[in-house]
Amino acid sequence: MTSYPTRVLTESWRGDPTDLIQRHSNLDSVDQSWQTSTSHTAAAASGMVQTSIRVPAHGKPTEDFMPPAQQTPGDTGAVVDVVLSQKGGVGKSTITVNLAAVIGENTRPNGPDEDAPVIAAGIDPQGSMEKWADKVEEDALPFDYVSTRGDNDMIPALKRDPLVRRIIVDCPGFMDIDPTAERSKDPLGHGAAADALRAVLEVADRAIVPINPEWLAFDPTEYTIERILRPRRIPFLVVVNRWDPRDGREDLEKVEAWIDEHGYPRTPQPIRKYKIHTNAAEKGLVVTRYAESGTALRAREDFYKLAIALDGLEVRS
Ligand SMILES: Nc1ncnc2c1ncn2[C@@H]1O[C@H](COP(=O)(O)OP(=O)(O)O)[C@@H](O)[C@H]1O
Ligand SMILES: [Mg+2]
Incomplete structure (x- = not known):
C-alpha cells in the first residue's frame, strides 16, 4: 500500500526549510523524501521565504512514499x-x-x-x-x-x-x-x-x-x-x-x-x-x-x- 502525503503545513520562514520541518514536533525524523516535496516561493516584498510542505497525516512517510501521480488529462481536479x-x-x-x-x-x-x-x-x-x-x-x-x-x-x-x-x-x-x-x-x-x-x-x-x-x-x-x-x-x-x-x-x-x-x-x-x-x-x-x-x-x-x-x-x- 502506498502512503501518500496528506497534510500541508505552511508558514513563512527565513532560511533553510529543513529547520522548518524539524520544528514540527511529530516530524522529528524526516528522511530525504520529504524535502523533495518542499517548494518555495519568494514573497518579494518581505524577503521572507514561503515554504509549503506536504506531509503525511500521521508523521513520517512510509518507505514506499512516492510523489503523487500526474493527473490524467481532462480531469479538472x-x-x-x-x-x-x-x-x-x-x-x-x-x-x-x-x-x-x-x-x-x-x-x-x-x-x-x-x-x-x-x-x-x-x-x-x-x-x-x-x-x-x-x-x-x-x-x-x-x-x-x-x-x-x-x-x-x-x-x-x-x-x-x-x-x-x-x-x-x-x-x-x-x-x-x-x-x-x-x-x-x-x-x-x-x-x-x-x-x-x-x-x-x-x-x-x-x-x-x-x-x-x-x-x-x-x-x-x-x-x-x-x-x-x-x-x-x-x-x-x-x-x-x-x-x-x-x-x-x-x-x-x-x-x-x-x-x-x-x-x-x-x-x-x-x-x-x-x-x-x-x-x-x-x-x-x-x-x-x-x-x-x-x-x-x-x-x-x-x-x-x-x-x-x-x-x-x-x-x-
Ligand atoms: N449559526 C451560527 N450560530 C451562532 N453563532 C454563529 C453562527 N454562525 C456564526 N456565528 C458566530 O458569529 C461570529 C461571526 O462568524 P464568522 O464565521 O467568524 O464570520 P466571518 O468569517 O464571515 O467573519 C462568530 O463569533 C461565530 O462564532
Ligand atoms: Mg472569518
Whole structure:
C-alpha cells in the first residue's frame, strides 16, 4: 500500500526549510523524501521565504512514499467551493470549517491510514485559519486545513493534486474593494487580500454566499453576487445563516423573499443560530465533534443539509 502525503503545513520562514520541518514536533525524523516535496516561493516584498510542505497525516512517510501521480488529462481536479461575502461576520469561517467537517466525515479516504481528502483553506493574509487551527486537537478533524498566507499558487496546486477531492475556501473577513472601480470593471482592490481572492476565484468551481436575516446584509450580498461572482460566471448558492428560531419566522421569511425576488439560488433551509457554534470556535471544535445533545444534533443537521444542497449545484464549466 502506498502512503501518500496528506497534510500541508505552511508558514513563512527565513532560511533553510529543513529547520522548518524539524520544528514540527511529530516530524522529528524526516528522511530525504520529504524535502523533495518542499517548494518555495519568494514573497518579494518581505524577503521572507514561503515554504509549503506536504506531509503525511500521521508523521513520517512510509518507505514506499512516492510523489503523487500526474493527473490524467481532462480531469479538472478537486472541486473548489469558496465561501465569501463582502460583509464581515456573516459566518464564512464558521461555515467553512463545519462544512469541511461534514463532507470530510462522508468522503472515503484514499487508504486505510489516510485522512479524508478534504481541505479547509484560509486565504486571509492574516492567517486567521492558523489561529483557529492552533486550538484544534489535530486527530479530531476529518479534514486538513491550510493557510495560504500569500502563497497564491497553493490552492491551484492543491486542486491539481489527485489526492485532494474537495477544497473549501474561507475568504477574508472583509473584502478589499476599490470604491472608485467603474461598474463594468472588477472592483477587487490591489492589496494582498484582493490578490489572494482573485487567485482563488480563478479556480473556484462554486461559491457559497452566507447572509444573515437582517436588512443590513442585503446590499453587501447583492454586491458580492453582481460584481464579484456573476462577471466570473461562478455558480453560487446563498445560505441564510444565524437565524434564531426563538425570534420567529418573520425575519427569515423577509430575507428569503429578498433572495427569491433577486432570482438567486438559495438553500431550502437556513443555518440556525446556536450558542454552541459561537463557543465552539473558541474551543477549536467542529459540528461533528459537539457533545451529544438535541441542540448539537440540530446544529449538525443544518450543515449536512447545506452539503446536500451544494451537491445539487453544478460546478463551473
Ligand atoms: N449559526 C451560527 N450560530 C451562532 N453563532 C454563529 C453562527 N454562525 C456564526 N456565528 C458566530 O458569529 C461570529 C461571526 O462568524 P464568522 O464565521 O467568524 O464570520 P466571518 O468569517 O464571515 O467573519 C462568530 O463569533 C461565530 O462564532
Ligand atoms: Mg472569518
